[in-house]
Amino acid sequence: MTAIEIRSLAARFGSPLLVVDCAQVRHQYRVLKEALPGVDLHYALKPLPHAAVVSCLYDEGAFFDLATTGEVELVKAQGIPAERCIHTHPIKRDSDIRDALRYGVTTFVADNEDEIRKFVRYRKRAELLLRVSFRSPDAVVDLSRKFGCEPGAVLGLIEKARRLGIRVRGLSFHVGSQATDPGKYIEAIDACRNLIAEALLAGLPALDILDIGGGFPVAYGETVMSIEDFCRPIRAALATLPRHVRLIAEPGRFIAAPAGVAVSSVMGKAKRAGRWWYYLDDGLYGSYSGQLFDHAKYPVSVLKDGELHESVLAGPTCDSIDVIDDDILLPQLEVGDLVIGRMMGAYTWASATDFNFFKRAKVVVMNEQPADTRRVVQLHRRSAGGGSSKPAA
Known part of the structure; x- marks a missing residue:
């Protein structure tokens, strides 16, 4: 400008x-989409929850990552189809679940048994992703400190959900905001690939979604790796997953900043x-x-x-x-x-x-x-x- x-x-x-420049929003979305082909990009509303940003990203073909009733109301007001949204807050009020379901969102995230139990009454309408913790102390914001279960707890949580009649569709993780090294994504993807295989061997329902979160870095003044170079090893790791697994990411800062x-x-x-x-x-x-x-x-x-x-x-x-x-x-x-x-x-x-x-x-x-x-x-x-x-x- x-x-x-x-x-x-x-x-x-x-x-x-x-001043919000939607041309820049579109540019950031397109370069990330090119760097992560085959990954559905769900814009995380929280960094810039503005109607114009939502609308221009929808026109680009984006999906959306919601965490609150307010965010549900925002995308609904912009005419975003509910099937293009997931609800990823690992800890929710019952009203948040009800409002999202009423809108038509059916995919939610949980990371512990108490949270899973909240979905017993909604088990015919909702399905879950289990959020797995991969600590990332080198990220500017280590989001796995607050959310996520240990990898060793995943199979047990899937089994508990099955006994409650709740379907677990897949796994999710977030390596932290402003991640500086794609290596943490690789570690998390490899671990989730193994968990998907272990769940199948254990006779649990097949997992067919992996959400790799956000955290893609932008330069506030310091030099950061180009998004193409950053995502290249991530693409290679994703290529090792079973072909039936739908891939999701949750970019927020990268698109909005x-x-x-x-x-x-x-x-x-x-x-x-x-x-x-x-x-x-x-x-x-x-x-x-x-x-x-x-x-x-x-x-x-x-x-x-x-x-x-x-x-x-x-x-x-x-x-x-x-x-x-x-x-x-x-x-x-x-x-x-x-x-x-x-x-x-x-x-x-x-x-x-x-x-x-x-x-x-x-x-x-x-x-x-x-x-x-x-x-x-x-x-x-x-x-x-x-x-x-x-x-x-």
């Missing part, structure tokens, strides 16, 4: 903004201990929330040249932790100057708050229609319920 486009959007809509650009403006400045402090109308309680919750550090720049000085970028709230960067080189800024955050589509607006009654960023969607690559389609505000959005007045 060019400086001219950013200034035009800020002049039209004010700030703070989160590069599509978001945060636009904020300087609302005040002060010189403290020899450094300029610039106070923005967005911060850690807003779009930069991922620096706290997602361990991310976003590339930040300004639309201004000049001699660089040691500076501090702070958010607008009265909380002293609301500092985006306390050691950044910037030209001298003035009130109203724009500050740009890149790679901010994932876990930013989705986890933002209205703390101190500073309203979270407006979302502007660009290139919602593939044939029109430069027009701003619509200004959206996040509604209070379910992450859906409405045109602003």
Whole structure:
């Protein structure tokens, strides 16, 4: 996105903004699809649960990964067929199960006996994937710390489900967000292949689905492996699975992160201990929330040249932790100057708050229609319920 486009959007809509470029969403989906042929990509809504993203991915042929009733409501409002969705939260309220079933979702995830028992009353309508834990301490977020059963527990859980009349269709895992090494996927795929064979030998129902989760890395400034190189050994491992096994992945960050650009403006400045402090109308309680919750550090720049000085970028709230960067080189800024955050589509607006009654960023969607690559389609505000959005007045 060019400086001219950013200034035009800020002049039209004010700030703070989160600009979501659907052309970038489509690009990320396509390159991952090419890197993982034969794998159904279920977009995980949680990093960027926006109606325009859902719609453009559906047009691309994507499937969807849901975890809550709110996410069910969002895809339903966009006309997504329920058969293109799975519900993957390993720990669910009964209301979450009922709402998903009412919509038509039939595939769920569980990782322990108590969770399996929740499906006894729904055993004629629902089927399960068992989530297996593969710890990944090198990932930025090790999701197997919180969810998943040990591989050694899988056959016993399948047998317990069978005794309860509940069908287990397959296995799932998630090696962690921002995985840096495809080796953990290989380890997990190999283990699941062995479990599929062991289940068959034990006389258990055949397992015909493997969900390899998400975690595919994006570059926030540091160098990461290209997605083609990252997925090459994963493809080789998947090729060793029985041909009848349906393959699923749950990309979220990889698709959403590069599509978001945060636009904020300087609302005040002060010189403290020899450094300029610039106070923005967005911060850690807003779009930069991922620096706290997602361990991310976003590339930040300004639309201004000049001699660089040691500076501090702070958010607008009265909380002293609301500092985006306390050691950044910037030209001298003035009130109203724009500050740009890149790679901010994932876990930013989705986890933002209205703390101190500073309203979270407006979302502007660009290139919602593939044939029109430069027009701003619509200004959206996040509604209070379910992450859906409405045109602003």
